Amino acid sequence: MMLLKTAWRNIGRNKRRSVLSALAIGFAFGLLVFSMALQRGSYVDMIQNTVRVHTGHLQIQQAGHFPERLLSEKLDPAGILEAVDKLPRVVGAAPRVMTAALVSKGEHTFGAAVFGIDPEREKTVSTLASVVREGAFLAPDDREGVLLGTTLAKNLGAAVGDEIVFIGQGADGSMAAGKLIVRGLFKMGMGDLDRAAMAVHLATVQKAFSMEGGVTEIAVLLDSERMRPEAEREVRAKLDGMGRKDAVVLGWPTLMPGVEQGIRVDWNSGLIMYAALVLVVGFGIANTFLMAYMERIHELGVLLALGMPPRRLSRMVYLESVLLVGLGILVGLAGGVPITYYYQVNGIDFGINEELTAKYGMSSVIHAQLEPLVFAWAGGIVLAISLAVALYPALKAARIKPVEALRHT
Amino acid sequence: MTIVETKGVTKDYREGRTDVHALRGVDLKIGEGEFIAVAGPSGSGKTTLLNIVSGLDSATAGEVRVDGEEISGMRPAALSGLRLRKIGFVFQSYNLIPVLTARENVEFTMLLQGVPAGERRKRALEMLRHVGLEGLENRRPPTLSGGQQQRVAVARAIVTRPRLVLADEPTANLDSETGAKLLDLMRELNREENMTFVFSTHDPMVMDYSRRLIRLHDGQVASDERREGEGG
Numbered sequence: 001m002m003l004l005k006t007a008w009r010n011i012g013r014n015k016r017r018s019v020l021s022a023l024a025i026g027f028a029f030g031l032l033v034f035s036m037a038l039q040r041g042s043y044v045d046m047i048q049n050t051v052r053v054h055t056g057h058l059q060i061q062q063a064g065h066f067p068e069r070l071l072s073e074k075l076d077p078a079g080i081l082e083a084v085d086k087l088p089r090v091v092g093a094a095p096r097v098m099t100a101a102l103v104s105k106g107e108h109t110f111g112a113a114v115f116g117i118d119p120e121r122e123k124t125v126s127t128l129a130s131v132v133r134e135g136a137f138l139a140p141d142d143r144e145g146v147l148l149g150t151t152l153a154k155n156l157g158a159a160v161g162d163e164i165v166f167i168g169q170g171a172d173g174s175m176a177a178g179k180l181i182v183r184g185l186f187k188m189g190m191g192d193l194d195r196a197a198m199a200v201h202l203a204t205v206q207k208a209f210s211m212e213g214g215v216t217e218i219a220v221l222l223d224s225e226r227m228r229p230e231a232e233r234e235v236r237a238k239l240d241g242m243g244r245k246d247a248v249v250l251g252w253p254t255l256m257p258g259v260e261q262g263i264r265v266d267w268n269s270g271l272i273m274y275a276a277l278v279l280v281v282g283f284g285i286a287n288t289f290l291m292a293y294m295e296r297i298h299e300l301g302v303l304l305a306l307g308m309p310p311r312r313l314s315r316m317v318y319l320e321s322v323l324l325v326g327l328g329i330l331v332g333l334a335g336g337v338p339i340t341y342y343y344q345v346n347g348i349d350f351g352i353n354e355e356l357t358a359k360y361g362m363s364s365v366i367h368a369q370l371e372p373l374v375f376a377w378a379g380g381i382v383l384a385i386s387l388a389v390a391l392y393p394a395l396k397a398a399r400i401k402p403v404e405a406l407r408h409t
Numbered sequence: 410m411t412i413v414e415t416k417g418v419t420k421d422y423r424e425g426r427t428d429v430h431a432l433r434g435v436d437l438k439i440g441e442g443e444f445i446a447v448a449g450p451s452g453s454g455k456t457t458l459l460n461i462v463s464g465l466d467s468a469t470a471g472e473v474r475v476d477g478e479e480i481s482g483m484r485p486a487a488l489s490g491l492r493l494r495k496i497g498f499v500f501q502s503y504n505l506i507p508v509l510t511a512r513e514n515v516e517f518t519m520l521l522q523g524v525p526a527g528e529r530r531k532r533a534l535e536m537l538r539h540v541g542l543e544g545l546e547n548r549r550p551p552t553l554s555g556g557q558q559q560r561v562a563v564a565r566a567i568v569t570r571p572r573l574v575l576a577d578e579p580t581a582n583l584d585s586e587t588g589a590k591l592l593d594l595m596r597e598l599n600r601e602e603n604m605t606f607v608f609s610t611h612d613p614m615v616m617d618y619s620r621r622l623i624r625l626h627d628g629q630v631a632s633d634e635r636r637e638g639e640g641g
Binding site: 010303309406 | 466489491493494506508509513516517521522565
């Protein structure tokens with residue numbers, strides 16, 4: 001206790017220096033919390049946007065359908081949609097048949113991804129309806145209509161009202177073919193989809209591709225990504241309750257591993273950048289720690305003369321640095337958390353490409369996300385670097401030669 | 410009983426380009442309860458001798474025994490332990506810990522010894538009373554006079570009842586009246602507690618107080634004179 005008191009009072013010896021050091025540590029910590037929270041927040045927004053375009057947060061599929069995605073591994077959706085709809089975290093659920101076909105108009109033929117959708121339900125899960133640029137979205141009972149990606153339409157030379165044909169292979173190996181009328185053109189802002197995707201009424205696709213009422217997936221949108229693991233358990237429990245052991249529940253990270261990996265790479269490279277930033281601050285702090293040590297070499301010699309073991313002396317010097325670092329982190333928490341929380345509630349509008357982001361149903365506002373992970377990493381980086389640089393004077397203190405220290409003025 | 414024994418102690422070091430022979434074969438025996446002044450001009454080796462006896466510095470050659478323990482070759486941690494158990498220090502410039510109060514400074518060595526807080530406090534207050542600093546226990550060193558600070562330093566050195574107290578020019582920064590009072594105090598402790606005191610000094614008053622006067626010259630014992638009944 002007395003050593004702690006001594007260490008604490010030693011910090012108070014040069015108040016201005018200690019305050020500046022604590023502020024430097026606090027600023028680094030606060031900045032890290034803010035930046036990391038913002039980064040996590042951007043992922044949340046990105047995930048939200050991505051799942052709204054692609055997979056939904058969760059998908060219910062026939063066991064064995066993923067990853068080969070064979071049409072023959074089809075799911076009987078009977079009763080599942082109604083059951084999932086009732087779950088509290090579920091915003092919407094939509095059945096789909098996802099397959100591929102060759103699509104032709106006149107002399108032009110292209111390969112395309114075919115989205116068999118329930119127009120009404122799809123609106124609750126994806127942004128497809130909101131990105132129709134020309135024509136209109138499919139009516140609930142429009143069995144003959146098709147929506148084309150804008151680039152695909154351009155390549156085919158098709159416009160709203162034109163007739164196109166498609167040909168593919170059904171679930172049973174038979175030929176799937178049909179004639180469709182272009183009702184609208186959509187632009188997702190994603191090259192792949194705009195160049196090679198078309199959306200058709202679910203019933204049409206089921207019939208043409210011999211799905212016999214089956215679907216390849218039921219996409220489920222949740223109110224929040226944070227609740228996904230819990231919602232996944234709830235959906236699973238519901239399916240078990242219905243005796244649907246044949247159905248599996250897959251989260252978007254399984255369905256789109258590239259997106260998750262992208263987030264991980266971005267986060268990890270961010271961590272390296274943050275560590276480099278704190279390292280720069282660390283050199284400044286190291287200087288402070290070393291100054292505080294150099295000023296007191298004589299006094300440390302006295303403590304050795306009084307019989308303080310060198311290791312204990314070293315621990316005392318280290319304790320002072322630890323207290324200063326702790327103080328800095330408190331300063332960082334006091335400053336960084338309220339500011340970050342403010343931006344968690346209100347978001348930061350980066351104002352970049354506002355028109356563009358709005359066009360694709362996205363937002364230019366990013367909401368910071370204060371998560372335990374943020375505190376763990378920010379605290380971990382600041383602590384690791386500042387406590388590592390504090391080791392230097394502490395180790396030097398352990399090697400002081402008492403007689404030389406006593407001569408030091 | 411012999412508290413300190415040195416045999417053929419030499420100390421050589423380099424200062425810039427010059428070889429310095431600080432001690433050249435010092436043989437000494439210091440018995441329990443002695444009150445000794447080690448005198449000599451600057452550079453005669455007084456402080457070096459005290460430093461070697463306390464293990465703060467190591468001898469180039471020779472043997473040093475403190476309370477029967479051979480200390481040459483001891484590891485720094487073991488030497489710290491020896492000082493903590495057996496040796497008290499009084500420095501010329503007091504060397505109190507500025508951020509601690511008078512009482513806390515006196516408590517410090519007891520803290521290192523692992524004495525429980527309550528007992529530490531009690532003994533520190535008693536010792537401060539003994540050296541005449543009652544009422545100043547909670548003052549920090551910068552607010553005390555030189556004489557008061559040196560009394561705190563004496564209290565710190567003796568509160569653990571060490572076998573040996575080494576005082577390096579303890580009166581050098583004090584006026585003669587304050588210096589005399591301090592020496593009276595140490596003589597009293599020497600008599601009451603049979604504590605061994607060794608001073609390095611060139612203050613004639615300290616020499617007058619001592620019962621044994623060892624004069625060093627050029628790193629050698631020039632004279633060793635017992636002065637029973639002198640001083641005080």
